[in-house]
Amino acid sequence: xxxxxxxxxxxxxxxxxxxxxxxxxxxxxxxxxxxxxxxxxxxxxxxxxxxxxxxxxxxxxxxxxxxxxxxxxxxxxxxxxxxxxxxxxxxxxxxxxxxxxxxxxxxxxxxxxxxxxxxxxxxxxxxxxxxxxxxxxxxxxxxxxxxxxxxxxxxxxxxxxxxxxxxxxxxxxxxxxxxxxxxxxxxxxxxxxxxxxxxxxxxxxxxxxxxxxxxxxxxxxxxxxxxxxxxxxxxxxxxxxxxxxxxxxxxxxxxxxxxxxxxxxxxxxxxxxxxxxxxxxxxxxxxxxxxxxxxxxxxxxxxxxxxxxxxxx
Amino acid sequence: xxxxxxxxxxxxxxxxxxxxxxxxxxxxxxxxxxxxxxxxxxxxxxxxxxxxxxxxxxxxxxxxxxxxxxxxxxxxxxxxxxxxxxxxxxxxxxxxxxxxxxxxxxxxxxxxxxxxxxxxxxxxxxxxxxxxxxxxxxxxxxxxxxxxxxxxxxxxxxxxxxxxxxxxxxxxx
Numbered sequence: 001x002x003x004x005x006x007x008x009x010x011x012x013x014x015x016x017x018x019x020x021x022x023x024x025x026x027x028x029x030x031x032x033x034x035x036x037x038x039x040x041x042x043x044x045x046x047x048x049x050x051x052x053x054x055x056x057x058x059x060x061x062x063x064x065x066x067x068x069x070x071x072x073x074x075x076x077x078x079x080x081x082x083x084x085x086x087x088x089x090x091x092x093x094x095x096x097x098x099x100x101x102x103x104x105x106x107x108x109x110x111x112x113x114x115x116x117x118x119x120x121x122x123x124x125x126x127x128x129x130x131x132x133x134x135x136x137x138x139x140x141x142x143x144x145x146x147x148x149x150x151x152x153x154x155x156x157x158x159x160x161x162x163x164x165x166x167x168x169x170x171x172x173x174x175x176x177x178x179x180x181x182x183x184x185x186x187x188x189x190x191x192x193x194x195x196x197x198x199x200x201x202x203x204x205x206x207x208x209x210x211x212x213x214x215x216x217x218x219x220x221x222x223x224x225x226x227x228x229x230x231x232x233x234x235x236x237x238x239x240x241x242x243x244x245x246x247x248x249x250x251x252x253x254x255x256x257x258x259x260x261x262x263x264x265x266x267x268x269x270x271x272x273x274x275x276x277x278x279x280x281x282x283x284x285x286x287x288x289x290x291x292x293x294x295x296x297x298x299x300x301x302x303x304x305x306x307x308x309x310x311x312x313x
Numbered sequence: 314x315x316x317x318x319x320x321x322x323x324x325x326x327x328x329x330x331x332x333x334x335x336x337x338x339x340x341x342x343x344x345x346x347x348x349x350x351x352x353x354x355x356x357x358x359x360x361x362x363x364x365x366x367x368x369x370x371x372x373x374x375x376x377x378x379x380x381x382x383x384x385x386x387x388x389x390x391x392x393x394x395x396x397x398x399x400x401x402x403x404x405x406x407x408x409x410x411x412x413x414x415x416x417x418x419x420x421x422x423x424x425x426x427x428x429x430x431x432x433x434x435x436x437x438x439x440x441x442x443x444x445x446x447x448x449x450x451x452x453x454x455x456x457x458x459x460x461x462x463x464x465x466x467x468x469x470x471x472x473x474x475x476x477x478x479x480x481x482x483x484x485x486x
Contacts, residue, residue, distance in 0.1 A: 002353045009325070010345035012414045019411060021402040082400025083419035089380040089397050100379035100403050173373055173476060174409035238475070311409045311473040313347075 006313050019175075019307040025080035027300040030165045031194070032073035033107075034187055034295065036066040037162035038195015040114055042215075044151035044158065057203035058212065060121045065198055066114040074107060099171045103164045110157045117154065120144055162188035169306060177244035177309040178302070180233055186226045190295050193219040197269075197291035200284065209284065213273045216291070220270045227262065244309040253305045261301060265294010314426070314440075315463045315483040316363050320447035323348055323361035327439035327448065331365075334427055334438035338417050343424040344439055363439065363448065366391060366412040366424035367472065367480035374404035374413065382421075388452070389481065390428060395420040409476040426450070453481070 014021045043063040046055040081087055091108065095101040120143040122129045131137050143150060166187030169178035196216040203209045234245035247253045269287035276282040323346045331337060331344050344365035352358045368391045375383045375391060382397035383404050393404075393413075398420040405413045405421065416422040427437035435441070440448040451458035456465075460483075463469075469483045 002351075004349065004351040007348040007350075008345055010342055012341050015405070015411050015414055019406070021405050021415070080401070082402065082415045082421075083398050084400070086396065086399045086420075089382070089399055093381050095379055095381055097376045098379045098403070100377065100401060104379060171377060172403075172407045173478075174407050240475075307406070310411070311476050312411075 019310070022080065022303055022307065024300070025076040027303040029073040029076045030168070030187070030299040030303070031296045032069040032076070033165045034162055034191020035194045035198060036069040036073070036114065037158040037165070037188070038192040039063060039066045039198060040110070040117070040154050041158040041162070041192060042195060042199060043117065044154040047147060047151040048155065055208050055211065057205065057208055058199045060125050062199040062202050063114070063118050063121065067111060067118060070107065070111045070114060074111065099164060099167045102160070103168060106157060106160050106164060110161055113154060113157065116143060117150070120147070159188065162191040165191060169302065174311065175306045175309050176240035176311070177247070177306040180230060182226055182230050182233065186223065186230060189219055189223045189226060190298060193223060194292050194295035197288040201288035210277065213277055217270060217273050220266050224266055240309065240311055247305050247308065253301055256297065257301050260297040261294050264290055265297060269294070314481070315449040315460045315469065315485055317447040317449070317485045318360045318362055319486065320445040321361040321363055322445055324444065326442050326444060327363050330438040330442035334430070335425070341414050341416070343422070362484060364410070364472070365482065367410050367478065367482045368426065370479035370481060371477065373407040373478055377403045377407040379403060386428070390426050392425055392428065393421050393423060409473050409478060410480070
């Protein structure tokens with residue numbers, strides 16, 4: 001049998017026998033970033049559409065998730081840095097070719113803005129709330145007056161944030177599993193779907209939940225469609241893409257991907273939402289939890305599996 | 314740099330020279346030996362390669378670096394400015410040759426072609442120490458340099474050209 005044997009004495013921590021530099025911090029951040037992008041996008045979307053009254057959970061209550069998720073996500077990213085005290089160097093330059101630079105600047109903008117968004121609704125959520133300081137009250141009035149342009153800015157930023165979580169990975173041409181242009185839209189759609197699920201979980205209003213459920217079903221369908229296209233791309237790809245695909249078809253990630261991400265994270269909650277919309281009683285946290293779980297699993301699988309795929313050896 | 318795979322015996326002198334010259338921390342290495350055995354028994358063919366950073370022309374590590382710490386210095390050598398590096402590992406993920414690692418001090422480190430020696434007009438430590446003279450270093454823009462002549466007169470290949478990085482390590486066969 002014709003064989004090729006490759007031996008090397010190199011054994012660098014995190015690099016050999018296969019790359020393992022990014023761990024749960026990155027996967028968790030990608031999940032939280034997508035979640036925040038989804039929550040912010042739909043809060044802003046319903047404001048722009050003038051449905052503030054109709055969708056109280058989406059616009060007000062759920063938007064609290066966004067700054068919390070972003071702060072935890074940023075904490076995870078900071079944890080992952082190896083040269084932590086130099087993190088501020090990110091903000092001394094803008095590098096257009098580096099997705100991480102884009103992401104750092106987007107987070108710099110969207111995190112405080114998402115806090116302002118929540119703050120501008122504090123008096124509506126807690127009628128007894130008082131900012132105590134005069135300039136905060138006048139700033140709040142100014143934000144409330146300019147809510148529509150603010151919502152537009154948030155929508156644009158949330159799309160950049162959602163796409164960036166995918167492009168962060170897809171920009172690495174050295175990792176064939178990640179290096180596919182469909183990853184950006186896929187992570188965006190998945191992030192929006194998790195954002196909708198979290199909002200659905202919080203909502204107490206029957207009508208609002210139906211609207212969110214319907215929207216979420218569309219996103220689940222699009223996500224499934226994009227996953228099929230992702231794998232069609234791999235199957236028709238070069239040798240390294242086929243190797244990447246093998247990880248999911250008989251390889252070590254077969255069960256975690258097809259069972260946890262696709263079946264439990266997309267198809268089952270999709271069916272439950274259809275049942276709910278057609279009148280059956282489904283505990284509302286079940287589909288929401290499954291979607292959030294599937295979204296988290298998806299990012300863990302992609303981060304772990306992607307680092308195994310390579311060109312050499 | 315050109316590496317003569319016909320002459321390399323895999324002694325790893327280049328690895329040790331590099332570790333000594335550049336104070337590479339224990340357990341890490343900027344260059345390494347790959348032993349490749351191929352064929353159908355008993356017709357086997359073995360060759361050795363001394364590998365390191367490919368100092369790519371289209372370096373993905375430089376493209377992905379969010380702070381500009383990874384950069385291409387004059388002459389084409391890919392370097393990392395330690396004080397600009399935040400240790401995010403984006404360059405490590407982007408390298409098809411896995412030539413980078415995180416130094417225990419936190420920043421990302423890699424082969425510099427011994428820039429401190431080149432500035433003095435010397436060769437990289439691995440080149441000077443090689444007992445079989447299988448490493449050739451020089452300026453590819455100069456048609457009469459040792460490495461340009463080697464590439465002109467010999468057959469060669471590069472590693473993973475399909476990754477599109479235009480690697481600058483040439484393996485002579």
